[in-house]
Amino acid sequence: MDEITRRESAESLPFDVFSRQCPSRGTLEHVTGRWGSLTLTALHESGARFNELRRRVDGVSEKMLSQTLHALERDGLVHREAQPTNPPRVDYSLTPLGHEVAGRLLGLIQLVEGRMPEVLDARSRYDEARPGQGLRP
Amino acid sequence: MDEITRRESAESLPFDVFSRQCPSRGTLEHVTGRWGSLTLTALHESGARFNELRRRVDGVSEKMLSQTLHALERDGLVHREAQPTNPPRVDYSLTPLGHEVAGRLLGLIQLVEGRMPEVLDARSRYDEARPGQGLRP
DNA sequence: CTGTATCCTGCCGGATACTG
DNA sequence: CAGTATCCGGCAGGATACAG
Secondary structure, three states, X not given: OOHHHHHHHHHHOOOOOOXXXXXXXXXXXXXXXXXXXXXXXXXXXXXXXXXXXHHHOOOOOHHHHHHHHHHHHHOOOEEEEEEOOOOOEEEXXXXXXXXHHHHHHHHHHHHHHHOHHHHHHHHHHHHHHOOOOOOOO | OOHHHHHHHHHHOOOOOOOOOOHHHXXXXXXXXXXXXXXXXXXXXXXXXXXXXXXXXXXXXXXXXHHHHHHHHHOOOEEEEEEXXXXXXXXXXXXXXXXXXXXXXXXXHHHHHXXXXXXXXXXXXXXXXXXXXXXXX
């Protein structure tokens, strides 16, 4: 697909993530964001409660997990079900659309994980060629 | 796949993105980051020079594009070829691994773009149920 | 044209404390 | 347990200038 073809098909689509103001860019950022991608993938295997999710996604703070879940719920990817019991119990799960997105995300993650040896090799070569210019330590 | 199965398979893998210190998490963030995902996808169709890329990825600054390209080059996803001419000419393209990653990203992006009507509907319903609590305007 | 260097600001996101 | 509320430091990232 060349540039002309891409532009033409982009013009025919209602949503183009390459355009600055398109709302799809915001959704893509929720999905691919630092915590969004891990949260969606973690929920793909099975629904979970809040603290269970915190344990699955190592390193996420309460605040960020809460924000992430709200954004994904608002976008219709996550379903939230609160039970008015005591102690309170809230279950999070993926909507059908959320599962579709998470499936693609999972494929991407597994690809990256499986190719990490290549990535680390490339980093070594890059750093070796540029001594003393540490990038992202 | 249940939780136990996931944990077991994770233990058997050398790289687990769900673990806080795993280097694969950093690479995943380069790939899925705000500019990384758009840059990789933009390069998937064809290689490009610096300013051509800036035009494709609407809204990216020189600084962020430069940083993004360096990180992706270091991870072995982007190939940089400088020609010592005057004026200088530098071509960026994807490595084979970069193309694999970009292919998955493209699938994800097209899924999100195609489902934006559902997402916008979900947002409307969410905001309607919580008047006056605007989230991420 | 292809970038670095520098400055500056907003907000991301962690820590902590508190509520129901 | 399941979250909000608040504070605040660091850095992401934009604007600008400048170099090769």
